[in-house]
Amino acid sequence: MTDEPFKMPSSVSSEGLGTNLLAERFDNCLADLWMAFQPIVSAKEGSIFGFEALLRSREPSLPHPGAVLEAGERLGRLYEIGRTTRERAFQEIPEDSSFTLFLNLHPLDLSDEALIESVARRPELAPRLVLEVTERAALTDIADAKARLAELRALGCRIAIDDLGAGYSGLSSLVELEPDIVKLDMVMVRNLHQSRLKQRLVRSLVEICHELEIGVVAEGVEVEEERQALVESGCDFLQGYLLGKPRAGFGF
């Protein structure tokens, strides 16, 4: 017996893999990754407000975004994920459109000079960007995180708190980041119509956000009853399989 924690088989987790092999798989993944886009609609009208860009991997050993991020972290190559996904998403956005593009940031991306540069190079795009941050890795660990966010804001980007209510993104992030938008995690959305407590919480949160001029997006909306309860709670925007699954391009 050892005190070693249980390790997933290497086909599932990158843990325990040789660095060279992992690097090879990571290279393949980056060379071949694609972006899915999921619609975010206005709660009242159902019209498209924007799309969230979501990383998708074709590398079988790194099948989902979590695995890709974990590999990037282990290899010290996390920046490359952000750089590649931004490049792909910016390439794809049609110039004759005006929707908002939501992009996920890893907190470490904030210390990457290339992030600010990539936004500064596309001044016409910056006001259409919402950068989503979570507290998965505490932002307080990143030197100058707030200064970087301020720079991005000065370029015209908006900032969203992702996964609010999920545990790793708490109310303190509201105070800390003063976001333009909050994204309510799907744990708060799931079966909202069946929980008076959730309804009360969502309603209060929406009220506070509106007082602070923060827009509220509800994530992971799957059924009509949830949609209805969210509209009644005053949510501004909806995202989830009910409204549209993530897929290639900006179809709806």
Ligand code: G
């Ligand atoms: O952490 P973040 O909120 O960025 O992750 C969004 C993830 O949630 C994406 O991987 C997306 O595929 C997934 N997703 C989007 N809509 C739904 C939904 O309605 N239900 C579920 N279960 N997952 C969803």
Ligand code: MN
């Ligand atoms: Mn997100």
